[in-house]
Amino acid sequence: MKREMTGAGIVVQALKDQGVDVVFGYPGGAALPIYDEIFQQNDVRHILVRHEQGAIHAAEGYARSTGKIGVVLVTSGPGVTNTVTGLTDALLDSIPIVVLSAQVPTFLIGSDAFQEADTVGITRPCTKHNWLVKDTEKLASTLHEAFHVARSGRPGPVLVDIPKDVQFATGTYASAKPSASRYQPTVKGDMQEITELVAAMEKAKRPVFYTGGGVINSGPAASQLLRELVDATGFPVTSTLMGLGAYPASGKNWLGMLGMHGLYEANMAMHGCDLMINVGARFDDRITGLISAFSPKSTKAHIDIDPSSINKVIKADIPIVGDVGHVLEDILKVWKARGRKTNKEALGKWQSQISQWRKVECLAFTQGDKAIRPQHALARLQELTKDHDRYITTEVGQHQMWAAQHLGFEAPNRLMTSGGLGTMGYGFPSSIGVQMAHPDALVINVAGEASWLMNMQELGTVSQYNLPVKQFILNNERLGMVRQWQELLHGSRYSHSWSESLPDFVKLAEAFGIKGIICSDPADLDDALLEMINHDGPVVFDCLIEKHENCLPMIPSGKPHNQMMLNEDETAGAIQGAGGALV
Amino acid sequence: MSALKIKKGATKHSAYNLRPTFSEVEERHTLAILVENEPGVLARVIGLFSGRGYNIESLTVAEVDHTGHLSRITIVTTGTPQVIEQIKAQLGRIVPVYEVHDLTVEGPSVERELAIMKVVGTGEKRVEALRLADIFRANVVDSTLESFVFEITGVPEKIGAFADLMRPLGLTEIARTGVAALLRGD
Numbered sequence: 001m002k003r004e005m006t007g008a009g010i011v012v013q014a015l016k017d018q019g020v021d022v023v024f025g026y027p028g029g030a031a032l033p034i035y036d037e038i039f040q041q042n043d044v045r046h047i048l049v050r051h052e053q054g055a056i057h058a059a060e061g062y063a064r065s066t067g068k069i070g071v072v073l074v075t076s077g078p079g080v081t082n083t084v085t086g087l088t089d090a091l092l093d094s095i096p097i098v099v100l101s102a103q104v105p106t107f108l109i110g111s112d113a114f115q116e117a118d119t120v121g122i123t124r125p126c127t128k129h130n131w132l133v134k135d136t137e138k139l140a141s142t143l144h145e146a147f148h149v150a151r152s153g154r155p156g157p158v159l160v161d162i163p164k165d166v167q168f169a170t171g172t173y174a175s176a177k178p179s180a181s182r183y184q185p186t187v188k189g190d191m192q193e194i195t196e197l198v199a200a201m202e203k204a205k206r207p208v209f210y211t212g213g214g215v216i217n218s219g220p221a222a223s224q225l226l227r228e229l230v231d232a233t234g235f236p237v238t239s240t241l242m243g244l245g246a247y248p249a250s251g252k253n254w255l256g257m258l259g260m261h262g263l264y265e266a267n268m269a270m271h272g273c274d275l276m277i278n279v280g281a282r283f284d285d286r287i288t289g290l291i292s293a294f295s296p297k298s299t300k301a302h303i304d305i306d307p308s309s310i311n312k313v314i315k316a317d318i319p320i321v322g323d324v325g326h327v328l329e330d331i332l333k334v335w336k337a338r339g340r341k342t343n344k345e346a347l348g349k350w351q352s353q354i355s356q357w358r359k360v361e362c363l364a365f366t367q368g369d370k371a372i373r374p375q376h377a378l379a380r381l382q383e384l385t386k387d388h389d390r391y392i393t394t395e396v397g398q399h400q401m402w403a404a405q406h407l408g409f410e411a412p413n414r415l416m417t418s419g420g421l422g423t424m425g426y427g428f429p430s431s432i433g434v435q436m437a438h439p440d441a442l443v444i445n446v447a448g449e450a451s452w453l454m455n456m457q458e459l460g461t462v463s464q465y466n467l468p469v470k471q472f473i474l475n476n477e478r479l480g481m482v483r484q485w486q487e488l489l490h491g492s493r494y495s496h497s498w499s500e501s502l503p504d505f506v507k508l509a510e511a512f513g514i515k516g517i518i519c520s521d522p523a524d525l526d527d528a529l530l531e532m533i534n535h536d537g538p539v540v541f542d543c544l545i546e547k548h549e550n551c552l553p554m555i556p557s558g559k560p561h562n563q564m565m566l567n568e569d570e571t572a573g574a575i576q577g578a579g580g581a582l583v
Numbered sequence: 584m585s586a587l588k589i590k591k592g593a594t595k596h597s598a599y600n601l602r603p604t605f606s607e608v609e610e611r612h613t614l615a616i617l618v619e620n621e622p623g624v625l626a627r628v629i630g631l632f633s634g635r636g637y638n639i640e641s642l643t644v645a646e647v648d649h650t651g652h653l654s655r656i657t658i659v660t661t662g663t664p665q666v667i668e669q670i671k672a673q674l675g676r677i678v679p680v681y682e683v684h685d686l687t688v689e690g691p692s693v694e695r696e697l698a699i700m701k702v703v704g705t706g707e708k709r710v711e712a713l714r715l716a717d718i719f720r721a722n723v724v725d726s727t728l729e730s731f732v733f734e735i736t737g738v739p740e741k742i743g744a745f746a747d748l749m750r751p752l753g754l755t756e757i758a759r760t761g762v763a764a765l766l767r768g769d
Contacts, residue, residue, distance in 0.1 A: 120623060125634050129678040132622070149678055182619075183678050308672035311665060315605060 002174050007136040007167040008033035011100060014143040015044050017175055020071050022047060022062065022436050024055040028075025029115060030102035033167035038073075047436060047465065050457040052079050054429035056086025057455070060095050061433030064416045065391055067219055069150050070433065072099045077115030080161075081122060085423055088126040090157035092420025093242060094217055096150040097157035099123075105165035106134050119161045128156030134163065136171030144176035145183075153185030154306040155217055185305060189322030189330055197277070197301045197318045198334045204275035205346035206353075207235045210258065210287075213242030213419070214280015214304060214324045216412040222325035223412040226279065227251070229332055233342050236354055238266035240281050241404050242419045249408035255354070259287040260555050261401040264362035264564055265354055270295050271561035272353070278302040280324040283313040284420070285582075293560035303327045362553045362566055363405055371546040372522050374399060374474050378406035378446070381472065384529050388442040391434045393417065395427040395451030398480035398551040403446040425454030431469040432461055442470070442533065449475040449542075450499050459512040462538045470532050471540045476547045477502060484550050488575050509540035520544035557582035605665045611640070612667050612687040613659050613694060613764045619679035620646050620654040627677050628656055637662060637670050641696070641739070641761035653681070659739075659762050686764050694764040698742045703730045704753030712752045719745045 005013065011034050015023065022045045027035045038046050049055040052074045059070030074080050080101040090097045104113040120132045129149050131142050142160060150158045201207060209230060215222050223246040230237045230253050237247045238255040247254055256263030258270055270276065276298045281287070283302075288294045294314060302309070302316035303324060310319045320327055335341075367376040392407060393416040394400040400417055409415050416434060418426040431445040445452075452473050462469055482497040506516030515535055519528035519542070532539045550571060553564045558579020565571055618624045625644055632639050640659040647655045660670060667685070674683045686692040702712045709731075716723065716733050719741070725732035730753075735745055739762060746757055 121626070124623065124627060125630055154676075182681065306672075306676065308669065308676055310672070311605075312669055312672075315665075 002172055004170055005173050006033065006037075006170055007139050007162065008037040010136070010139045010171060010173045011143065011162065011167070012037040012041060012044060013173050014140055014176075015071065018069070018144070018147045020044055020069070023071045023073050024049055024058040024062070024433065025073030026052050026055060026075070026079060028077075028079045028102065030076040030104055030164045031073065031079070033164065034073065034100070034102065034162075046073070047432070048461065049429065049432075050460045051455065052082035053085055053425065054432070054455055054458045054461065056083045056090070056097065056099065057423075057426050057429035058433035058436070058458075058461075059097055060086065060090055060093075060426070061393055061416045061430030062437045063090075063095050063097060063433075064216075064430075065413050065434040066437045067413060068437075069096045069098055069147060072097065074099065075102045075115065076104055076119070077117045079115075080119050080159075081117055084122065084126055085421075087123055087157045087159065089418055089421040089423045089426065091126055091128065093418065094155050094213060095157065096155035098146050098150050099127075099157065099159040101159060101161050102167070103132065103161045103163040106163045107165065109163065119159070123159050126157070127159050128154075130159040130161065132161040132163075133166055136166050136169040139166060139171055140173045141180070145181055147176070148178075148181045149183055152181075152183060186321055187305070187323040187326050189303065189320040189327040191330065191334075193318055193320045194327065194330050195334055197320065198331060198338060200275050200299055200301065200318065201233065201235075201277070201335065202338070202341040203343055204235075205343055206269075206273045206350045207233075207275040207277065207347075208255075208269045208273040209235055209237040209247075209277050209279060210239075210270065210281055211237060211243045211246055211279045212240040212281025215243050215246040218280065218324040220412060222246070222280075222323075222328060225325060225328035225332060229328060229335075232332075232340065233335075234347055234351070235277075235342075236269055236351070238262070238269065240284065240287060240419070241417060243281065244404060245409035245412045245414045248410040250410060257404050259284075260289070260557075261405065261551055261553065262555075263405070264360050264553055264566065265357035267555065267561040267564060268357045269354055273298045276300045278304075278316075279328070280304060282309045285313075288313065289555045290558055290560045295561070360566065362564075367522055369522060372520065372525060372543060374402050374476070374545045374549055375406055376522065377474060377525065377543050377545060378402050380525055380529055381444070381446075382407050384526065384533060385442060385444065388533070389438070389440070390414065391416070391431075391438060391441050391443045393427040393430040393434060393443070393445045395445070395447045396422045396424045397448045397451055397482075398476075398484065398549070399446055399448045399451075399474045401551045402474075407446075424451040426451075428452055428455045428471060429458050429461075431471070432458060432467055435467045435469050436465075443468070444470045444472050447471060447473045448480060449473050449477065449502060449505075450479045453499075456508070459509070459514060459540075463512040463514055466537060468535075468537050470538070472532070472543065473505060473541060474543050474545050475502075475505070476545050476549065478547055480549070481551065483548075487550070488556070488571060489580055505540050505542035509538075514538045514540055516540045516542065518542040518544070605663065607663055609661050609663055610667060610687070611659065611661050612685055613657065613692065613762060614671065614674070615682075615684040615686055615764060616656040616658065616674055616680060617647075617682040618654050618656060618677075619681065620652045621679055624654065624679050625656070627679070628658075628674065631673055631677065632658075632660075632670075635669075635673065637666065641759075643761040643763055657761070657763050684766075686766060689766060691767045692764050693767055694738050694762050695736055696739050696742055696760055696762050697734065697736045698746070698757060698759040699724065700733050700735070700746060700749055700754055700758075701730060701756040702733065702749050702753045703755050705729055708752045712749060715745070715748050715752075721745060
């Protein structure tokens with residue numbers, strides 16, 4: 001299809017052709033022609049947020065819960081600079097996002113015009129790629145290329161900057177041609193490397209799958225293949241925060257999350273394994289702990305679509321560049337063709353060793369009858385919501401780790417959380433994006449009060465669109481994780497890590513016409529949770545919890561996987577020397 | 584062959600050696616990068632080096648194919664083998680980067696740099712400067728009664744050696760292009 005239309009018309013037509021049904025945005029002077037086009041159609045729904053950071057986190061929630069691209073529309077200058085945190089967040093977590101930013105007219109670029117910013121300059125390091133379109137004739141092809149780049153290979157955020165005169169001028173619209181792009185990353189893994197991995201799997205005595213966000217980014221088929229491979233081989237499987245749900249938490253080979261606040265059995269298995277199969281994870285520093293003592297006796301296979309992930313942190317013995325789905329499919333094929341062999345005798349011993357580690361029960365806690373413990377709050381939330389069509393978002397901090405430990409994720413795309421960047425304020429707007437994509441689902445943002453306050457203006461958005469998101473705020477009146485590190489590292493000098501002048505969250509919700517619930521007594525918790533879950537509309541739940549709870553278990557920084565702190569008695573002097581300089 | 588389609592790690596000639604042997608010794612590598620000649624592409628490459636803390640010893644860039652919109656960037660960098668591999672992989676991620684070649688690995692290669700130097704002096708020093716220029720095959724491209732501007736081409740070490748010799752003879756200014764390099768043979 002080819003026809004003449006204005007630049008603004010091209011933008012909206014390209015969105016329709018790319019299958020975009022919802023855009024999160026905020027208007028402004030330079031974006032007015034596009035907003036005028038949005039006004040005159042009904043195919044693309046625009047959700048008006050209250051701050052552009054809210055728009056991009058909402059788009060991230062939408063993208064992560066659907067596997068589709070999240071789209072953001074903002075104006076020039078402050079409009080787009082407000083998306084920088086979200087762009088960086090999406091870059092680190094490999095989330096496909098297209099930001100359309102308006103720009104001052106081309107003839108004013110470089111003159112320090114009103115609401116002018118060097119958008120492509122500012123966003124160059126925090127996008128996968130970005131474009132400034134100076135000619136309406138190139139707008140359609142650039143927009144299609146932007147969608148292609150965002151979703152292909154390792155997904156990521158892209159930005160297209162569109163000056164106002166380019167929006168007004170007339171140009172030719174042409175539909176997307178899939179073959180037009182030179183950007184075609186490798187998706188098939190090398191068969192020689194895959195065969196070598198299968199041979200290692202056949203002989204392995206203590207194997208472990210270490211899976212990450214790449215499994216989820218590859219699509220639902222990859223999760224299905226992972227399940228098939230894990231269950232057929234009987235190998236234990238652990239996952240990063242980003243990969244939770246790819247293998248079900250109720251699966252019999254599930255070890256739980258690994259890493260700094262991961263489970264004892266998962267970290268011990270990583271430390272003691274003889275074959276580590278990294279599927280779409282990147283050896284992040286939250287995972288590896290002390291690199292020189294990281295899983296010292298294992299052969300390491302690394303499957304990643306991004307060649308720069310391989311050998312960046314940990315040297316791979318069997319490197320496989322490719323899409324997780326394609327590679328897992330080939331591994332299964334080769335493994336089956338070679339007779340479905342595993343070292344059953346050794347695997348039996350390995351599994352009984354793991355059972356021993358499980359007996360430590362590193363997540364065990366006792367709920368007394370006074371303050372609600374956060375672990376208990378989440379365990380109850382899990383129990384009361386596990387049979388629902390449930391999506392969880394989180395903010396960043398202790399509550400995020402407790403959520404990862406105590407909630408069970410049975411399917412991919414069910415947990416939306418800021419992993420790489422650790423963006424406080426991510427969860428609330430993200431829950432809005434998730435609810436937009438899944439209007440009938442139960443969407444819960446597990447929050448801390450401090451993170452939640454960072455984007456609380458989005459109560460306005462929730463109210464306007466009557467989105468039934470549940471804000472479950474674990475309120476300890478502290479920046480809990482900061483407080484924990486100050487206790488461990490800085491002699492319990494709690495510098496600026498408490499939340500003073502907190503609002504009355506119930507009244508705050510009510511000021512926006514939203515239901516508020518407060519609960520502080522463990523005896524009332526179940527009833528209050530059910531009230532939240534069953535309320536047909538948005539809820540802000542102020543859950544007052546124990547104020548000085550530490551998030552355990554924990555690998556102290558500068559320590560390897562087999563030196564976890566399991567309980568409060570071990571926290572004294574846990575981080576020493578160079579470990580103190582790490583984050 | 585596009586860098587993104589290279590069967591990565593599969594051959595010795597690949598830009599991406601996925602099974603390197605890592606040592607802690609810093610090496611000097613010359614990289615040739617073919618990029619789409621679009622606005623900001625150089626900023627992307629330089630931003631990668633500064634943002635991730637890699638070294639640039641020299642950098643040259645110019646359009647090499649007008650109809651194909653291709654520019655060639657030649658970068659001389661230093662780092663441990665692991666860092667060099669990481670630099671190449673990171674360059675390969677940049678969307679308008681089409682090919683990444685490590686001439687130090689894929690070589691042998693021809694490396695040349697051009698420099699122009701102003702040497703001010705009279706009498707015996709002036710004669711000596713001219714005599715040394717002859718030995719180094721440097722050309723005089725400008726002259727006054729009290730100065731010469733020499734043009735010299737060669738590997739960076741040769742240019743450095745010539746500059747060292749000119750310094751006591753009145754070297755006042757020097758401009759260097761950085762290294763341009765090509766693989767030998769066909």
